[in-house]
Ligand SMILES: Nc1ncnc2c1ncn2[C@@H]1O[C@H](COP(=O)(O)OP(=O)(O)O)[C@@H](O)[C@H]1O
């Protein structure tokens with residue numbers, strides 16, 4: 474174990490993922506999830522050196538109590554490990570245009586994250602609670618903010634400006650920002666290594682397919698286009714988010730069908746995507762089971778998910794010119810050989826020839842090329858956002 478341990482916190486709207494990571498090797502010493510915040514059954518699960526633990530957090534717990542639990546119980550039982558933690562790294566979904574790189578957190582960074590809260594109302598307020606709780610629990614440790622949006626600040630304006638009146642951008646910052654940047658950065662670097670090419674000469678399209686999902690075109694290590702927009706709602710079909718729709722549907726739902734704007738927002742973010750189409754589940758494993766059993770909704774959801782993804786991948790060859798590889802990552806990208814096969818078959822025009830055995834082998838944390846030796850390469854690379862956050866935290870505090 475090196476002396477570069479970082480506690481990484483990823484505060485979501487109703488959960489908190491955490492890990493204690495060795496920034497040098499990427500090994501997690503502790504990893505866990507506190508979930509169901511605000512409900513009676515909020516709980517926390519964690520793993521220490523592979524051994525699993527679980528506890529109830531008490532009714533109506535939220536981020537602050539969860540951070541206290543991590544510090545007072547989990548880390549207190551591991552005093553040697555706790556004493557070696559050098560920094561706390563926070564995943565921040567929205568950094569607007571202000572943050573193009575990771576930052577050591579001080580009052581002005583907190584103010585900047587607050588200023589972006591209206592652009593990510595589900596995420597940024599939760600991050601701020603996590604930051605304040607972590608400062609209270611670890612007053613002596615440096616706190617670092619690592620932004621999902623930072624990696625996408627290299628996009629050219631023709632990729633990030635919406636065809637709306639320009640003053641909405643100028644006066645209110647309404648533009649495409651993109652998310653999952655930490656993951657896209659990590660897997661694109663790993664892809665360059667697997668291709669034995671310098672990152673500056675590597676052009677890849679990365680599909681991060683988790684509960685939220687996005688595709689990014691990465692040219693020479695820089696994001697040149699991405700599918701998420703002002704918020705994480707735009708782009709692909711996701712677990713419960715609709716991704717791209719005709720914006721007039723909102724007007725129609727409100728004025729013809731009597732929905733409130735609040736209800737429409739909830740419908741698009743929480744009741745759509747795989748869940749909304751299938752009327753079964755937002756979980757890709759459940760969708761695949763439904764598909765295997767001939768469930769009509771699950772089959773349609775899977776087809777739409779793959780078709781939208783294939784169209785995005787095809788369109789991102791435009792900014793790249795030359796495509797070296799397509800990379801799949803995230804819980805679905807790393808595990809669903811079915812979705813990978815369907816998507817690559819839809820992209821036959823780009824000369825992908827899937828290798829079934831390689832595709833089946835690259836699952837459950839195993840990376841690998843999944844196409845045959847001829848044609849364009851597709852690969853699977855497990856993401857590790859926590860490692861990037863830990864590395865950035867150590868780099869910044871040593872500067
Ligand atoms: N073996 C599997 N086959 C298909 N999908 C899987 C498998 N394992 C996990 N997934 C899917 O991965 C998704 C969660 O991905 P993850 O990256 O953990 O999400 P997030 O970080 O956004 O919470 C879920 O839809 C889940 O069903």
Ligand SMILES: CC(=O)OP(=O)(O)O
Pocket residue numbers: 566621652653683684685686705
């Ligand atoms: C930005 C986003 O969608 O994040 P997640 O995948 O963690 O929901």
Ligand SMILES: [Mg+2]
Pocket residue numbers: 683684
């Ligand atoms: Mg994720």
